Amino acid sequence: MPVTEPSSRKLRPVLSAAAVCAATALTFSAAAPAQADETPKLREGGVPEALWNYVSSPGAVPGANDWSCRPSAEHPEPVVMLPGTFFNLGANFVKTAPRLKNAGYCVYALNYGHTPLSLGRVGGLGPNRESAAQLDAFVDKVLASTGSAKVNIIGHSLGGSVPMWWMKKMGGARKVDKYVGWAPSSHGTNLNGIADLGTELNLMGFLTHLSNVARFPGVIEQTNTSDYTREMWADGDTVPDGPRYTVVMTKYDTVVTPYATQALKGTDVDNVVLQDLCPTDRAGHMGLFNDDPTLQITMNALADGPSDFRPVCRDFGLQLL
Template sequence: MPVTDPSTPSAPSSPSAPSTRTLRTALAAVAVCAATALTLATAAPAQADEAPKLREGGVPEALWNYVSSPGAVPGANDWSCKPSAEHPEPVVMLPGTFFNLGANVVKAAPRLKNAGYCVYALNYGFTSASLGRVGGLGPNRESAAQLDAFVDKVLASTGSTKVNILGHSLGGSVPMWWMKKMDGARKVDKYVGWAPSSHGTNLNGIVDVGSQLNLMGFVTRLSEVARFPGVIEQTNTSDYTREMWADGDTVPDGPRYTVVMTKYDTVVTPYATQALKGDDVNNVVLQDVCPTDRAGHMGLFNDDPTLQITMNALADGPADFKPACRGFGLQFL
């Protein structure tokens, strides 16, 4: 057997080929890096394109906006908005008497905008007595004309053929006049009224007593002199209310109607008179779906079940929709 001399240096060995395990590890690392890079490249634009969600306002924001921002609220009146295929009709909102859009739609406007709607809101019926903040004082027929012009502007801006209407109190009555008397119904897909005063109010019997004492004529003239005729026109005995329904007590065909009422309403009374009649009408008493909800007439603006019912109606949801009973509105009026 040959003997190797340990003092004789051995020839250098040639580099060996990489092992199979080494190749697999390297390939796996490359694949992970490539996948990570691809994920970042595709995710970054989506994150950049996604608009941040607007914060819904409540009572503090409504009080602040009433004075400091009566004509603007987050989510409303973005004239660059173009409706999506999912929500092709823009939403036009009208506040109630004595209010303005900055206060009245502080919760609804952000929710609708966050849901993908093009959202618009109108202050109407301002007079010299409004001080730039108190809406719904002017003659209601003139307010309906203001609504007509505003809707045409919205349709021209968005390219839509119809709008959805959302109105609170007088904000539900003025659109009704517009739809019944000015052919506005052909421009409306859905109507949602929160405690609308379309049939007028007896104001817990005060109007009835005034009529019996022949005082309503004096009150009407006083309202005209003091520049708040739109308030008195909401009584159930006014010429405006009587003329509204002179041609019948049903709503115009075409739109789909939803009314939200509360048993605790002390402004538009009796509350049941807020209900509408027609082929495609859904009248919802808030306490029938949320028995513990004690929101009053004013409180519907920040009542979450009311907002849920509204969103369901605008999305063509079921008439028997049951909202989650939480986030109740103000127990006032």
């Protein structure tokens, strides 16, 4: 007489198969919301986007000025960026703003120093002290919007000098966690000796008067002999305590010269010469905006990364000025 298999034993394969199907379904259902909620990454721009934005989008760039952004525990301080002289945020930060946003930062950028000559596009022409006041108001707006106690600052050229005035002369240092300057003109420039020669020939007073009449004093104030530059450092050549400072310089800078004068002094300062880390990087003063090693150094500084950080030497910036 054949032995009848117990019904429970017959059900085991069926139950096992059902369990596998159920587990698979749960796995996919759990993964689906995460995929649906994933924010698409912003594409980083380059020179073509910068040229286009300069004219068509001077006040906006992907990744910046989202006033609904709330800082995360990983990145509690929002980032405020300032472009260089003659530039605007739409052009200057086509690469930086998307990368910061993709990394989880709340990102903001300010156009400053506009005059009637600016035509809504050319920044840094107005008096630099007034530009520092504009920065002060903008930072307060960012702090109020995000609920943060401090910001991080990224500034290119004059965009590095205006925050320095704000920190040294207006008490702004207490609102800053980290400062990153790309070829900052904080100590002024001799324009490859032109400013020094002009002073010796007593021509700088005439040029200063001309710049005030023509509405571009912010340009002349960046010379190393200007009243603005001298007053900035009249109380000492060190930066205020509190923030962590990083300066990125390039040996091929022909605008803020000598390039070594861009370096800062203080208790928590890291002065980086780009070619010491990437000898074949020939990015000029303007080229730092799309220079990937510069951006890698910036990201490391904002993240409190190691002081001996070495960027991957690729995607160099423009060899311009």
